[in-house]
Amino acid sequence: MAHYGDHQLQIYQAGLKGARPRLPMRMEDLEDAAHAVLSRESYWYVAGGAGEITMDANRTAFDKYRIHPRMLTDVSERDLSVTLFDRILPSPLLLAPIGVQSIIRPEAELAVARAAAATNVPMILSTVSAHSMERVAETMGDAPRWFQLYWPRSPELAASFVQRAEQAGYEAVVVTLDTKMMAWRARDLQNAFLPFLNGQGLANYTSDPWFRDGLERPPEEDMWPAVRRWAGEFADPSKTWKDLATLREATKLPILVKGIVHPDDARLALEHGVDGIVVSNHGGRQVDGSIAAIDALPGVATMVNGRVPVLFDSGIRTGSDVLKAKALGADAVLLGRPYIWGLALDGEDGVREVIKRVLADVDLTMALAGKAQFAEVDGSLLVD
Numbered sequence: 001m002a003h004y005g006d007h008q009l010q011i012y013q014a015g016l017k018g019a020r021p022r023l024p025m026r027m028e029d030l031e032d033a034a035h036a037v038l039s040r041e042s043y044w045y046v047a048g049g050a051g052e053i054t055m056d057a058n059r060t061a062f063d064k065y066r067i068h069p070r071m072l073t074d075v076s077e078r079d080l081s082v083t084l085f086d087r088i089l090p091s092p093l094l095l096a097p098i099g100v101q102s103i104i105r106p107e108a109e110l111a112v113a114r115a116a117a118a119t120n121v122p123m124i125l126s127t128v129s130a131h132s133m134e135r136v137a138e139t140m141g142d143a144p145r146w147f148q149l150y151w152p153r154s155p156e157l158a159a160s161f162v163q164r165a166e167q168a169g170y171e172a173v174v175v176t177l178d179t180k181m182m183a184w185r186a187r188d189l190q191n192a193f194l195p196f197l198n199g200q201g202l203a204n205y206t207s208d209p210w211f212r213d214g215l216e217r218p219p220e221e222d223m224w225p226a227v228r229r230w231a232g233e234f235a236d237p238s239k240t241w242k243d244l245a246t247l248r249e250a251t252k253l254p255i256l257v258k259g260i261v262h263p264d265d266a267r268l269a270l271e272h273g274v275d276g277i278v279v280s281n282h283g284g285r286q287v288d289g290s291i292a293a294i295d296a297l298p299g300v301a302t303m304v305n306g307r308v309p310v311l312f313d314s315g316i317r318t319g320s321d322v323l324k325a326k327a328l329g330a331d332a333v334l335l336g337r338p339y340i341w342g343l344a345l346d347g348e349d350g351v352r353e354v355i356k357r358v359l360a361d362v363d364l365t366m367a368l369a370g371k372a373q374f375a376e377v378d379g380s381l382l383v384d
């Protein structure tokens with residue numbers, strides 16, 4: 001039986017022929033290598049946060065939780081699969097929605113989509129992608145994909161987005177709640193860099209009939225009216241829980257909410273009929289000084305109590321992070337910045353390689369901790 005961990009042997013075997021890994025193995029070195037090839041503006045747009053306190057805490061908080069390995073269990077046949085919304089996925093990993101990937105490479109989300117499809121890891125496409133959701137879907141065949149919604153001000157545009165997504169074979173809608181506006185981000189302000197203002201990341205808007213209708217000039221001739229309209233449409237700070245009902249009417253797809261860190265919001269989300277929750281603090285990019293995402297997970301998971309899937313992101317870098325998140329109540333996790341470093345360094349191949357490494361690490365760490373089934377990892381994996 002093939003296992004994700006076999007990737008380890010492939011790397012050693014290539015070494016026998018004198019080949020060293022193309023991408024640095026340690027996550028920190030991977031990020032440093034990406035830093036070296038990207039422009040200052042692009043690197044900091046991805047690496048930066050709303051200050052550094054929560055971004056750092058997202059990593060260091062994992063250290064508080066320690067795995068307590070068990071010996072002499074049969075781990076010869078391992079299974080990392082999870083079932084989400086009736087689809088069996090071979091692993092518990094999804095790609096977090098990351099917008100405006102054209103600042104990294106022009107092929108952007110198309111390269112990521114191909115890597116996701118090749119590894120059967122669902123891609124969650126951002127609303128603010130550089131390529132339209134239809135174009136991305138075309139590159140993916142039947143491979144699983146979800147659509148992340150930045151919930152526009154106009155109900156017409158919101159409905160159009162989710163219906164286009166449904167039409168293009170996206171299997172779930174992830175509504176991001178933590179970005180009603182962009183945080184104060186010192187790195188980007190220092191670089192005076194906001195890629196949307198020169199028209200990047202607007203493909204889903206400029207390809208939308210409703211959005212185009214309201215423009216005095218087509219974006220192909222003049223991007224500025226589209227940018228202005230986007231700035232007005234992007235989000236609506238007046239939205240509240242009751243508005244979820246209008247989204248619910250617009251699509252049959254499962255709706256998840258992303259950005260939940262408080263158990264009371266998990267309760268409200270359930271009361272308003274969501275189909276899943278993503279515990280996330282947006283990688284520390286929105287509220288600096290807020291709770292580390294992994295510390296928010298147990299309270300949310302307890303509140304949800306298995307009624308809907310709970311996903312987790314913000315700080316996932318290694319196999320043990322994935323296992324800790326599962327032990328603390330997540331059904332699956334989203335990988336964020338690391339795949340962007342893979343994209344920066346080696347395009348589609350780089351993204352695929354980063355995914356394979358994380359999954360190899362999950363597989364080996366799980367086995368060495370004494371578990372054969374990811375689905376069976378629970379709180380008993382951790383030191384009390």
Ligand SMILES: Cc1cc2nc3c(=O)[nH]c(=O)nc-3n(C[C@H](O)[C@H](O)[C@H](O)COP(=O)(O)O)c2cc1C
Pocket residue numbers: 045046047096097098099100126127128148176258280281282283284285313314315316335336337338
């Ligand atoms: C450059 C960048 C762009 C992002 N764009 C989006 C987005 O368009 N939609 C969204 O819901 N989250 C977005 N996020 C947040 C990610 O989905 C995810 O929550 C975050 O990256 C997790 O933190 P980590 O990458 O440090 O693990 C973005 C994150 C980064 C780094």
Ligand SMILES: CCCCC(=O)C(=O)O
Pocket residue numbers: 099128179182282285
């Ligand atoms: C306008 C916000 C878009 C991208 C995003 O979510 C981020 O940069 O964190």
